[in-house]
Amino acid sequence: MDLLAVLPAFLPVTFDLRFLRAVRMMRMLRVAKLARYSKALKIIRGVLEDRRDELLATPSVLLLVVVLASSLMFEIEHDAQPTVYTSIPATLWWAIATLTTMGIDIRPITPLGRLLAGCIAICGMGLFAIPAGILGSGFVEKYMAQRTAKKTCPHCGKSLDQPSEGRAGHVA
Secondary structure, X not given: XXXXXXXHHHOOOOOOOHHHHHHHHHHHHHHHHHHHHOHHHHHHXXXXXXXXXXXXXXXXXXXXXXXXXXXXXXXXXXXXXXXOOOOHHHHHHHHHHHHOOOOOOOOOOOHHHHHHHHHHHHHHHHHHHHHHHHHHHHHHHHHHHHHHOOOEOOOOXXXXXXXXXXXXXXOO
């Protein structure tokens, strides 16, 4: 693989070498192998594996909130601004922009629409904090589990916390 990645640099050819460039770019994936040597990256991978279900549920909740917010805003603002809030799918962009606190030129003008927009913006901040909380608690759990884990011999699996009692080949 390494030879294929470096070979185009040394070949004096004039034809298209896009395929070989793609192979060369795949070399960057070797950086991912560094994870096996880094304790922190192992913890991150473990947390992502342990909390996969919770993290996958978050986009579902986010999608539900976006559809609900755009539907409510369409019903509230369509009569006041029929050219701005033309349909629920068109209002989806407003809901996404409001939930991500991006801010756009489309603004509700009715008092109820403004109240809903404020509530949705606040909910958006909370929705993006959910994955951070899930990951944060996962990191704390992994860290505490590693600190309290008993030290065991990698060869026989016996505890190294106890003093050795004549075990051959073991150093306490």
